[in-house]
Amino acid sequence: MIQKPILPPPVVFIGCALIMAYLPNPYLVTINIVIAYLIALASSFIGFFSLWQFYKSKANINPIHLEKSDVFVANGIYRFSRNPMYLSLAGLLVAWAVYLQNAVSFLGVFLFIYLITQWQIKPEEYWLEKKFGESYLAYKKKVRRWI
DSSP: OOOOOOOOOHHHHHHHHHHHHHHSSBOOOOOHHHHHHHHHHHHHHHHHHHHHHHHHOOOOOSSSSSSGGOOOOGGGGGGGGGGGHHHHHHHHHHHHHHHHBBBGHHHHHHHHHHHHHIIIHHHHHHHHHHHHHHHHHHHHHHHHHHO
């Protein structure tokens, strides 16, 4: 039995970002900071367009109350990723790791991906399969979870 999510994804994101900031830095990575800004910009566009698609579709944006979902969004940016909002947050964490110039901080990105997949995406998929049945299963077969 998959449970409802407890923590909103932004809380998981902030927690991972804070962990990344305080990890030791034994392996300095020298990457041009402009790369971090470009990754953050691209991730912000992904986040904006995924939120815009939810707004246009009048979809439930509350990640805790999955049972209130009346539609699932499968057009726009959702043709390429089933979870572009979470992908954008992961991208922002990659940008943060590059900005920190700390190879160890990339562990925070992997932690975020693991936690969001277990605590948020799997419960969402469970509820969407339950609510939308075959149409959601067909979408799942066609579009990847992340990218």
